[in-house]
Structures are given as C-alpha cells and as structure tokens.
Amino acid sequence: MSAHFEGFRRADGSVGVRNHVxxxxxxxxxxxxxxxxxRAVPGARVVATPFGSGLFGxxxxxxxxxxxxxxxxxxxxAALVIGGTPPYVREIADAIAVSGKPVEALVLDDCExxxxxxxxxxxxxxxxxxREASRARRTRVDLGDLCIGIECGRSDPSSGLVANPLxxxxxxxxxxxxxxxxxxxxxxxxxxxxxxxxxxxxxxxxRAIRNAVQRRERASVVAGMDLLGxxxxxxxxxxxxxxxxxxxxxxxxxxxxxxxxxxxxxxEPLPGPGLYLMDxxxxxxxxxxxxxxxxxxxxxxxTGVGNSFVSGxxxxxxxxxxxxxxxxxxxxxxxDASAVFERKASLREATAQxxxxxxxxxxxxxxxxxxxxxxxxxxxxxxxxx
Amino acid sequence: xxxxxxxxxxxxxxxxxxxxxxxxxWQATALSPNDNVAIALEPVAxxxxxxxxxxxxxxxxxxxxxxxxxxxIALVDLRPGDALIKYGECIGExxxxxxxxxxxxxxxxxxxxxxxxxxxxxxxDAHAYMRAAATALELSIPAASQATVAANLTRLHALAQEVLxxxxxxxxxxxxxDSQEVERQ
Numbered sequence: 001m002s003a004h005f006e007g008f009r010r011a012d013g014s015v016g017v018r019n020h021v022x023x024x025x026x027x028x029x030x031x032x033x034x035x036x037x038x039r040a041v042p043g044a045r046v047v048a049t050p051f052g053s054g055l056f057g058x059x060x061x062x063x064x065x066x067x068x069x070x071x072x073x074x075x076x077x078a079a080l081v082i083g084g085t086p087p088y089v090r091e092i093a094d095a096i097a098v099s100g101k102p103v104e105a106l107v108l109d110d111c112e113x114x115x116x117x118x119x120x121x122x123x124x125x126x127x128x129x130x131r132e133a134s135r136a137r138r139t140r141v142d143l144g145d146l147c148i149g150i151e152c153g154r155s156d157p158s159s160g161l162v163a164n165p166l167x168x169x170x171x172x173x174x175x176x177x178x179x180x181x182x183x184x185x186x187x188x189x190x191x192x193x194x195x196x197x198x199x200x201x202x203x204x205x206x207r208a209i210r211n212a213v214q215r216r217e218r219a220s221v222v223a224g225m226d227l228l229g230x231x232x233x234x235x236x237x238x239x240x241x242x243x244x245x246x247x248x249x250x251x252x253x254x255x256x257x258x259x260x261x262x263x264x265x266x267x268e269p270l271p272g273p274g275l276y277l278m279d280x281x282x283x284x285x286x287x288x289x290x291x292x293x294x295x296x297x298x299x300x301x302x303t304g305v306g307n308s309f310v311s312g313x314x315x316x317x318x319x320x321x322x323x324x325x326x327x328x329x330x331x332x333x334x335x336d337a338s339a340v341f342e343r344k345a346s347l348r349e350a351t352a353q354x355x356x357x358x359x360x361x362x363x364x365x366x367x368x369x370x371x372x373x374x375x376x377x378x379x380x381x382x383x384x385x386x
Numbered sequence: 387x388x389x390x391x392x393x394x395x396x397x398x399x400x401x402x403x404x405x406x407x408x409x410x411x412w413q414a415t416a417l418s419p420n421d422n423v424a425i426a427l428e429p430v431a432x433x434x435x436x437x438x439x440x441x442x443x444x445x446x447x448x449x450x451x452x453x454x455x456x457x458x459i460a461l462v463d464l465r466p467g468d469a470l471i472k473y474g475e476c477i478g479e480x481x482x483x484x485x486x487x488x489x490x491x492x493x494x495x496x497x498x499x500x501x502x503x504x505x506x507x508x509x510x511d512a513h514a515y516m517r518a519a520a521t522a523l524e525l526s527i528p529a530a531s532q533a534t535v536a537a538n539l540t541r542l543h544a545l546a547q548e549v550l551x552x553x554x555x556x557x558x559x560x561x562x563x564d565s566q567e568v569e570r571q
Contacts, residue, residue, distance in 0.1 A: 157425050157456030160473070161415070190499055192475070207553065215548075220500045222544040227500045228492065240425075240456035242490070243497035246477035304456075324455065335395035341427060343412070350397035357395040 003177055005362040006138035007145065011100030014074035015145040017297045017362040019136050020045045020313060021129045022076045023122065026067050026092050027052040027083040030108060033115045034082050037122040044126045045076075045312050047377045052084065054385035064092060066267035066379040069293030071096030071103065075313050077133035078102040080125050082118065085109055102129060138363065144178030146362065147270065149291030149299040149314065150254045151183065153284040156239030156304025160250015162321035162340045162347070163302035168256030169351040170300060170358060171275060175258040180270050182294060183255050184280035184287050187216045187231055191245025192252045196277065199260045208263040212279040231282060239304055239322075254302060266380055267293035284309045286380040288316070293379070298362060308332055312375025315367045317358065334367050412439040414459060418474030419443070423458040423490050425472075430459070450487040458490040470495050510543045512536035 008016035024047040025034035031048035038046035047070050055063055071079040071092065079096050083089035086107050093105040104125050111117040150167050152159055171181045189196055193213045200206035220227055232241045241247050261274040267290050270276050280290045284307060288299055292314045299316040301307070306329045310316035320326050323338035335354055339345035361367055369375060413436045414424040424438040430453040438445050438461065445461070453459055458472070464484040469476045482494045513536050520527050527535055 157458075161417070161425060191477070191497075195475070211553075217500045218544060218548055221502060222541055224502065225500075226502070227497060237492060240454060240458065240491065242458070242492050242495045243478040244499055245475070245497060246472060249473045249475050249477065322456070335397075337397045339397045343427065345397045353395055353397055 003143040003359075004140050005143065005146075005359040006364065007141045007362060008074075008077070008136050009139055009141065010074055012098075014099070014295075015141050015297070016074040016077070017146075017315060017364075018075040018313075019077045019133055020075055021126060021133050022047060022071060022073075022079040022313070023082070023126050024067065024071060024079060025049060025082045026063075026089060027085075029084050030082045030115075030118065033118045033122065036115075036119050037080075037082075037126055040119070040123045041126040041130060043130045044080075045375070047312070049379060051379075051381070051385070053088075056386060057383070059382050059385065062266055062382065063379055064095070065265075066289065066293040067092050068095035069267050069269065069295065070313060070377055072099045072101075073292065073295065073313050074297050076101065077136060078129040080104050080106065080122060080129065082106045082122060083108070102132070104129075142177065143174060143359065144273075146174060146298060147180035147182070147296050148174060148358075149182055149288065149294075149296030150302075151284060151288050151291065151299055151316075152185070152188075152251055152254055152302045153307035153309065154235055154303045154305045155241065155247060155250065156236065156322055157241060157250070158321040158338075158341050159302050159304045160247075160253055162337050162350075163304070163319045164250055164253035165347060166321070166337055166340070166350055166354055167254040167300045167302050167319060169347065170355055171254070171256035172258055173351075173355060175256070175273070175275055178273050180273050180276070180295075181255070181258070182264070182270055182276045182278050182291055182296060184266070184278035184290055185251065185282035186212050186277075186279050187220070187227075187244070187282050188248045188251040189213050189277075190217055190248050191243070192248040195249075196252060196255075196260060199258070201259050201261050205260060205262055208279075209260070209277065212263055212277075215279075235305055254300070264294065266290040269295050281380055285376060285378050288314075289378045290380065292377060298358065300358070303333075306332055308369070308374055309376070310367065310369030310374045312377050315361050316369050316375075317361055317367055318369070319354065331368050331372070334361070412437040412444065414438045414447075416440045416461065416472070418471070420471050420474050422460065422462050422464065422471045423477075424461055426453040426455060426457050426459060429453065429455055448487050449489075450485060451489040453489055460484045460486055460488045460490050462486055510540065512539040512543070515539055515543075 008019050021044045023034050023037050023044045025031040028050040034048045081093045089105045089107050093103045097103045196209050197206040227244045232247050258275040263277045266280045288311050292311045299314050301316050302319045304322050306325045317334045319335045320333045321337040321341040326336040326338040337350050340350050414426050416424040419442045430449045432452050434449045436447050436449050463486050464480045468480045478495050478497045481496050
C-alpha cells in the first residue's frame, strides 16, 4: 500500500491537500460584502460569520479560535480578513500570520463604512492572492502528515456495522503512520463512554471524557428534552436506530482502536500526533466546522441514508454502506461500502480501497461535495450575546 | 500503487478475498456472542426463517413480523426491564415482554440514559420551593409568572448540583481539558 500523497508544503511545515485563498468576514456586518467578493473572484473560498461584538466569554473565545483556525488551516494558501473595527480584525489576522502565509486585513473603519469600497479593494486583494497562490506546486509527502476529522451524519444501522468501523480502520492506519485524527459529537459518546475511557492514555483524559458526556446528558435533562426524536432523530429512528446508546456504540467505531490522547475544546488545535476527542455539538455543520478549524485537512464522513453537508476548506469524503442509499446517491457518496453490508466483500478489502481513495483525494481528486460546491464552514454558538 | 484509484470508490467490485463470505447464506448478523438482538441485513417477511451469523455460531430464528433493512430482531424471550444487548453492550431496556423473533424498536425498547426520572437529577419540587420561599420572603408571585419562575428554579437547582458534584482536578496535567482552559486565559 502506497502511503504517500502529493500535497502543498507550507511555510510552517504543515501540508495542504488544497490550495485555497480564503476571503473571511469575521464580523456579521461585513459578511454580505465578503460573499460579493467571493462571487467576483470565483476561485476564492468564503467564510462569513453572522456574529460580532455582542459575543463574550467562551463564545467570544470560540469565535476567535475557530476563525483563526480556518485562516491558519494548511489547505489555505492566503487569507483576506474583513471586519468592522481594527483591533478585532488585526487580532485575527495576526493569529493567522503566525503560520507565515500571506494575510491582509480590510476594515470598514478604513473604508468610510462603504461596502462598495470594501468590495473594490477586497476584490483586487483576493485576485492577487489567487494568482500568487496558483504558483504553488504539490510535492510528495507522507500519509503521517495528514490530520483527519471523522464525522457521521444521518446514521443508520449500516453505519455502526460497516461504514464507521471502515473509517476507524483508516484512523488506526493513520495513527500508526504518525498522523493525527479527531472526532467529536459528544452526545454520541453517551452510552459508550466507558469504552472510550478505557482507551484514555491517562486518568485525567478518562475523567475529561466522563465529564464531557455528563455535561451534555445533564443539559438535555435540565432542558426537559427527550433524546428520542432528537438524537436519535426521526431519520435515524425510521432507519432502525432505537436509542442514543445504540447510536453511540455504532458512532464510536469511527474512531478505530487507537489510544485516546486527550479531549480538546471545539476548534482547539490538536497538541500532537495520535487520536483526540473534541467535546463538541453533534449537528454536522457545527461538528465539522470545529474539526476543520482545529486543523483537519480531510474529513471522513460516514452516512447511512445520505447527508450532503461538507466542509468548504477540507475535502469531505462521504462513505456509505447502505445499499439502498448507495444506489440512489451516486453524486453524493464518494465511497460505496455497501458490498461489505451485502456480504460480498470484507472490511479489510474495503479499508485498502478507501485508503487508496483518501490518498487520491489528498493529492487533488475532487470529492462530490467539491464538484457541487456544497461546502460551508461555520462556528458554533454556545450562549446568549449582549 | 499500480493502477489509479477508482474515481467512484466502491468496495469489492473486482477483487474478492479467498475467504470472501457467501452473501446468500445469512440474512442477519450480531457482532458479539452476548448479543440478544441481531440486525437484518435485508428486508425480512413475517414468518420467514432468518439465518443469523454471530461471531461464534449461526442460528435460525423465525421472524414474527416484517423487518426493514437494518432493524433488530430478538434472539431470545425478554421481560420488561431486561437489558437489550448489541455490540456486546447495553443499548437500553425492554418496556414490554418481547418474544424471540419479534421486531425490537422504539415501541418495546427504551434508553436508560438522559432520563427525566433518572439518577442524573434528584427529586426537586420547584413549585413547593417557590411557595416556601415566597412565604419566607413575603413575596407575591403573579400566577402568570409562576411557571417561568419554577422552570428557572429547576435550572438553578440542576446547575447547583453540577457545581457541587464537580470533581476539582488534584494537579495540573497537559492532557486535561479543564486545566488547559485555565492555562489559556
């Protein structure tokens, strides 16, 4: 098995599997302008938050951490940061500039609060960045330079039986090669947390896992929510999943068997190689956003009945083992594992083929989500704003 | 790598391992020998004899009901309160008697977690607390506000419980999330 791919080596030593120019609005006031610049420079990727100065506490910290994470991301060659006032925009631009990549900041205050002026200047900056970025060339790099995020969405019983164990086998191979992997969706550890705790590298990690699950479980009890109908949701239930425990036990298979080195917060960079958990919401856009902001260059996304959401920054490989969905969603699913579910192929054989596809996508082959431009990158909100 | 990876990845279309399973020989599977439910790998009709592949044995169960692909069939008779085992782990408990061969789903199986009546909350009567507090403080709480006040008291009570039960880490460790949060400030 070839364990190399062709990637973009960045100034800070990280490796991009894509070469995006990011046009990022860090305040809600400037987001329509960022999207207009994105339309004017179609090769650029846009990230646009609807939020701004009312955020405080952990929400404010999360916005900064996640937006800086998107900008610093190895798949981003250069970033244009757009916002309302200088200190905040400067702070995020500086946090991105640490990576050594070109960063420019554009502030409403410096453009007489005229969106058309911001559009004009931003379009020129993004155009220049895109041309300059196109000079980068791919070189041969090791599988171990990858960090992958693992996600499951619209799961069904085929997810826990085939698609998640398949993703888990890739995680095991990646971790053995010195790479990094991370998965979140804390509520989907509920009922399986004892198995995750057993894999923790030390007692403090086991305690962090237990505390994270307890916080979510209590939150749902305090809110008076019945998890049935929410998680598992109506689609999960129709497909045959009955309880959160059943869903969780299938969901954690996507993390393979590697030791769990720590629990990180949403969008927090992984401190080193190996497998990490992210204490994060389960809804796919929020979950994937956190994984990508933490530095995942690729996402393995398993689904049972289909789920079209992908990251815009990190190519997202859709894996499905449900034969009915696989037959229906030909332009959504990148890897059809239904032969394993139908007992026509082994998990080991499918793992080798998925790893081949992973390296191929890392080297530039487009996912369906990229072809159809489904990508979006968002940041969770945790509490009220001022 | 001798050939380019397939653009549309698909497992097992061309090659097959020497011990590749014969797909026609079983219709349901259970991953652990301790499981008391199996997953249907294809739609099953009522009255159909279903061959179940388990890690250590194969057994045949007559299905009492039609089953959709991915749905669960009981491998043994179960009583209310019995644990349902899948992946060798508890996925919840039976809410009714379940007969071997029956369909197992939300109509006869419920979660043991995140329950309103579960061990994660203690009995707290917010209305009784509100009445007692209002009397002690000589407050008059309008009838229209009482539901909101009670709901807020319930939240506060749960929060207080969480604070009281919080285990303060004994010493700082690089891999502990809570201590990292503090270090970042």
